Every structure is written in C-alpha cells, then in structure tokens.
Amino acid sequence: MNAPKRHPRIIVGVDGSDSSISALRVARVMAEPLSATVEAWACWDVPAGYGVYLAVGIEGFKYAAEQVLQQALADAFGELPSFVHPRLVRGKPGPVLIDASRNASLLIVGRRGHGSFVPGSVSSACVSRAHCPVLVVHAPEADDEAPDQGAQVGAAVAP
Structure with missing residues (x-):
C-alpha cells in the first residue's frame, strides 16, 4: 500500500524584524514551485518577572504579537497569498519553532530579530536543534533598491 504523499510545509x-519579513518573502519564492503551504508563526509569551500580568490578564501581549504578525504579513x-497561513503561538520562539520543525519540511528564520537578549539566539538555536532543514535569512541592506530581491541566505542546515 502506498503511503499518502505529504504536502510540503x-x-x-x-x-516583525526586517530579516523576518525577508524570510517571509523567501518562503513565498520557495513555496510556489513546490506547492507548499507556508505557516507564518509569531510567538508570544508573558515576559519573565511579569507575574502580576497573570492575575490581571495577558491579552495585551497576545494582541501586540498579533499586530506585529499582521503588519509583517502586509509588509x-x-x-496575503492563499497558501500563507498566519499562526499565533504562545511560548518562547526558540523552543516553539524547534518543536514545530518536527512536522515541517523547512524552517525559515531571520538572522536577527526583535526582543531577543542575544542577537541571533533564536536562529542559532533553530540551526543547532531543529528536526528539519533550516534556512537563515539576512535582512536586505538599506541601499538595496528592491527589498524583496535583497534578502540573503545566511545558512542552510540539514539535520
């Protein structure tokens, strides 16, 4: 019996960083010829030391992440292409994306993002621990005429 063909994901x-917007554009270019779906994952969590927000409510953090995701997709x-699906996920980006890589064909991340204490720490964690190939995308240079053409691939790693 033939196994069902797995749709690339x-x-x-x-x-919301420039490199994550470039990563979205690279994903589109790669997905179209493969008939792959693209899932745009924005991760959010309550920052450490903000225990009082658990009692008051955490909707503000989720709302902010949702706004960043929607703006990044628009940028x-x-x-929005029909094969791109936004997803808002609670958790720290590194562990969440590494776990998600178990069922992905490819994981794409930007080289440097927002909100990380150590620049590139999420991309470094994904490259070293993901369960699928990882593509790290650099943001285009400021003087590039066409930002969607200026993305540079920083690393491609197959586990």
Missing part, C-alpha cells in the same frame, strides 16, 4: 518565524506580501 514551510514554517517561518515572524517577529512582506501586501495581499
């Missing part, structure tokens, strides 16, 4: 870590694509 590309997961992109999105935090990357304008109109």
